[in-house]
Amino acid sequence: MKNKIIKNNKTFNSIGAFSNNHILYNDDCNNVMDEMISKNIKVDLIITDPPYDIKNTKTGGESYLNKSFQKSQDELTKFNLTKGFDYETILNKMVKLQDKINMYIWCNKSQIPFYLDYFVIKMGCNFDIIKWVKTNPMPTYHNKYMTDTEYCIYVRKGGYCNPENYQDGSTLFQAPINTKDKKLYKHPTIKPENIIDRLVRNSSKENETIFDPFMGSGTTGVSALKHNRKFIGVELLKEFYNISKNRIVNSNNLDYKSLDTKLVS
Numbered sequence: 001m002k003n004k005i006i007k008n009n010k011t012f013n014s015i016g017a018f019s020n021n022h023i024l025y026n027d028d029c030n031n032v033m034d035e036m037i038s039k040n041i042k043v044d045l046i047i048t049d050p051p052y053d054i055k056n057t058k059t060g061g062e063s064y065l066n067k068s069f070q071k072s073q074d075e076l077t078k079f080n081l082t083k084g085f086d087y088e089t090i091l092n093k094m095v096k097l098q099d100k101i102n103m104y105i106w107c108n109k110s111q112i113p114f115y116l117d118y119f120v121i122k123m124g125c126n127f128d129i130i131k132w133v134k135t136n137p138m139p140t141y142h143n144k145y146m147t148d149t150e151y152c153i154y155v156r157k158g159g160y161c162n163p164e165n166y167q168d169g170s171t172l173f174q175a176p177i178n179t180k181d182k183k184l185y186k187h188p189t190i191k192p193e194n195i196i197d198r199l200v201r202n203s204s205k206e207n208e209t210i211f212d213p214f215m216g217s218g219t220t221g222v223s224a225l226k227h228n229r230k231f232i233g234v235e236l237l238k239e240f241y242n243i244s245k246n247r248i249v250n251s252n253n254l255d256y257k258s259l260d261t262k263l264v265s
Ligand SMILES: C[S@@+](CC[C@H](N)C(=O)[O-])C[C@H]1O[C@@H](n2cnc3c(N)ncnc32)[C@H](O)[C@@H]1O
Pocket: 027, 028, 029, 030, 048, 049, 050, 051, 052, 079, 081, 187, 189, 190, 191, 213, 214, 215, 216, 217, 218, 219, 220, 234, 235, 236, 237, 240
């Protein structure tokens, strides 16, 4: 049981707590959500970015551009980020964590029909589709449109969306691929922090709790803490868990000493 942590008779890989307000788990989010549901823990807002469903990761072609794009596609395969996830099981758990459905879920275009069917047709939620349109997409358009847009489905039933200005009210974000953050935090699908900032501002209030079951490099956590929200995050891979933990601590000047101690019993 090396590196395992037992809390309330349940075993987690590891837990980092910055204070009672912010908790990070290195584990399968299924496991953590079961624990939260059993304790009737509720969250006000979910912002998450689960693995996409990418049918073809081969770019084809021998040009320099194609080869460099292939490298980033291979990274997605390496970290198991192309095969989606167990949708019904995970979404059912996410829904149980909220009194009022209020969630943003990043996805690629082939996942949109499923999310709309689950949340809009079956659950009767309102929805918006927020778009991150990249201003510098890879120019791969042989026999197809370029992959220049990522989508974030916003679903709510009683949930809160209150943009305070014209820009925050827009569903369109135009920004380049965030190469700098990718290099800095070594996560192949890191989202731009300023996009997440807008979602946090629009759909939560100070001291409310934001949950990200697929935390990656911790972008949602950084934004949540910056806006004085509480944060619960889960990441399966130790490598990314450590990156997100360090990133969240450093970007918010938190006290390292409290890490991995407070909740451990
Ligand atoms: C698309 S990435 C999230 C990137 C994140 N939005 C960011 O800005 O860095 C999805 C993450 O979920 C993690 N993951 C996949 N399955 C998981 C699971 N069952 N439980 C927790 N994390 C999981 C992956 O390791 C990956 O880091």
